[in-house]
Amino acid sequence: xxxxxxxxxxxxxxxxxxxxxxxxxxxxxxxxxxxxxxxxxxxxxxxxxxxxxxxxxxxxxxxxxxxxxxxxxxxxxxxxxxxxxxxxxxxxxxxxxxxxxxxxxxxxxxxxxxxxxxxxxxxxxxxxxxxxxxxxxxxxxxxxxxxxxxxxxxxxxxxxxxxxxxxxxxxxxxxxxxxxxxxxxxxxxxxxxxxxxxxxxxxxxxxxxxxxxxxxxxxxxxxxxxxxxxxxxxxxxxxxxxxxxxxxxxxxxxxxxxxxxxxxxxxxxxxxxxxxxxxxxxxxxxxxxxxxxxxxxxxxxxxxxxxxxxxxxxxxxxxxx
Numbered sequence: 001x002x003x004x005x006x007x008x009x010x011x012x013x014x015x016x017x018x019x020x021x022x023x024x025x026x027x028x029x030x031x032x033x034x035x036x037x038x039x040x041x042x043x044x045x046x047x048x049x050x051x052x053x054x055x056x057x058x059x060x061x062x063x064x065x066x067x068x069x070x071x072x073x074x075x076x077x078x079x080x081x082x083x084x085x086x087x088x089x090x091x092x093x094x095x096x097x098x099x100x101x102x103x104x105x106x107x108x109x110x111x112x113x114x115x116x117x118x119x120x121x122x123x124x125x126x127x128x129x130x131x132x133x134x135x136x137x138x139x140x141x142x143x144x145x146x147x148x149x150x151x152x153x154x155x156x157x158x159x160x161x162x163x164x165x166x167x168x169x170x171x172x173x174x175x176x177x178x179x180x181x182x183x184x185x186x187x188x189x190x191x192x193x194x195x196x197x198x199x200x201x202x203x204x205x206x207x208x209x210x211x212x213x214x215x216x217x218x219x220x221x222x223x224x225x226x227x228x229x230x231x232x233x234x235x236x237x238x239x240x241x242x243x244x245x246x247x248x249x250x251x252x253x254x255x256x257x258x259x260x261x262x263x264x265x266x267x268x269x270x271x272x273x274x275x276x277x278x279x280x281x282x283x284x285x286x287x288x289x290x291x292x293x294x295x296x297x298x299x300x301x302x303x304x305x306x307x308x309x310x311x312x313x314x315x316x317x318x319x320x321x
Contacts, residue, residue, distance in 0.1 A: 002062055007054045008308030009047065009068040010111065013038075013086045016046050018054040020063075021308035025122035027301055029057030040092045047094075048101050065105035065314075067307035069114030070094060073156055076316055079108030082156075085175075109316045111303050113159055115261065116143025117150055117316060118306025123297035124259040132255045133296060134161065135262035136242075139175065140183040144253050150316050161252075162187070166244045172197075182248075185241035188217035188264045194241075195220050195234035205230035221267050239274035246275060247282035250291050261296030268295050 003022040010017045012035075019030040031053040033046055051066060072084025079095015081087075095108045109117075116125075116133040125131040131145040140162030144151045151158040162183030163176055171180020172193050184190055192215055199208055207223060207230045208215065223231035246258060265271065272293060280288040298305055310316050 004062045004064050004312065005060060006064050006308040006311035007051055007060070007066040008304040008306070008311070009051060009054075009066065010114075010303035010307060011043070011047065011068060011070045012111075013071065016043075016050045017304060018047075018050045019304045019308070020054055020057050020059045021305055022059075023312060025118075025305055025309075027304060028059035029054060030304070031057075038087050040087070040089055040094075043087065044094070044097050047098065051098075051102065063104065065107060065311035066098070066102060067114070067309070067311035068094070068098070068106070068108045069111035069303045069307040069310075070108055071111050074108055074110045075156060076107070076109050076152065079106065081108070105311065105314070107307075107310045107315060109307070109310055110143075110156065110159075112141030113143040113150060113152070113316055114306035114310060115141070115298075115302035116145065116159065116306065117309050118302040118304070119259055119261065119296050119298050120145050120150070121309050122305055123302065124257055124294050128256045130253065130255040130257075132161075132249055132253060132258045133302070134246075134249070134258060134260055135296075135302075136187055136260055136264035137262035138187060138189050140187050140245075141262075144255070146253060152316060161245070161249055164245070164248060166241060166248065182241075182245040186238060186245050188262070190241065191217040191220055191234060191238045191264065194237045195231065198230065198233045198237065201233065202230035207231055207234075217264055218266070221264070221270070225267075225270055235274070239271065240278065242271075243275045243278035243282060246279045246293060250279070250283050251285060254286050255291055257292045257294060259294050259296040261299065261302060265295050271295075 008021045015034045017032045020028040033050045071086040073082045081092040098106045119133045129148045134142040143159040165180045167180030172184040174181035174184035224235035
């Protein structure tokens with residue numbers, strides 16, 4: 001029997017990816033186009049042409065719909081992007097625009113929530129009912145599944161755990177304007193900031209001997225793994241802040257599993273070994289050790305797979321959106 005397929009689309013700040021995804025979560029043809037003009041009309045045109053490429057793929061059979069994961073606050077019924085700081089859009093009619101072009105259902109959801117749905121359905125969330133995905137990249141995105149259903153919230157903002165404050169008096173300034181947000185302290189950007197913060201204690205260190213805009217969190221992590229004292233000090237502070245945020249997530253929603261995705265999570269065991277014990281120490285109101293902290297399985301494909309899953313389900317939630 002031929003499995004149904006859907007087109008999953010991951011709309012990023014620099015490119016659009018569209019793929020044919022079958023109902024078992026397998027990605028077939030994948031197409032990627034760079035974005036240069038971030039105006040709504042330009043992005044809509046690129047989205048349309050990239051989806052058309054995917055629909056012409058030989059594996060695009062029994063296509064039931066199109067799912068799009070977009071940055072920002074998204075109203076899932078209409079597919080309008082109410083606000084997206086990445087694109088500087090307000091009330092952008094993304095779903096309506098694409099439905100006018102394609103003769104099939106089109107669903108739009110927040111990109112991090114789509115990634116959560118993908119990881120929950122086909123990745124480390126399989127077999128759970130209460131699950132959290134955190135993507136640790138430039139910022140911290142994610143989503144929450146409670147009793148088997150993705151939580152959207154009153155105004156579709158549930159899951160923005162990157163913006164709860166963990167160091168409101170002595171932390172780094174977040175891109176949102178607050179001080180000491182989880183994202184500011186424990187994202188890839190946070191790791192870089194920790195490296196600069198401890199630099200005065202390591203005057204002979206060469207860790208930061210490059211332009212700041214070229215310094216990546218991966219370099220700091222690799223040097224920490226190699227035993228560099230400056231990098232290790234930054235890593236220690238970074239993982240301490242990450243542990244605080246993870247313990248808070250456990251207090252907020254008590255999941256069975258927290259999966260860590262995004263670029264920083266490529267540290268795998270080096271990261272997990274640093275945070276698991278500390279998270280247990282900070283966990284107080286539920287039995288310690290009952291939330292498993294793992295590395296996400298789908299990686300960068302979670303958004304595509306989750307967007308397609310949204311199309312299969314008829315919305316982000318089991319009740320529809």
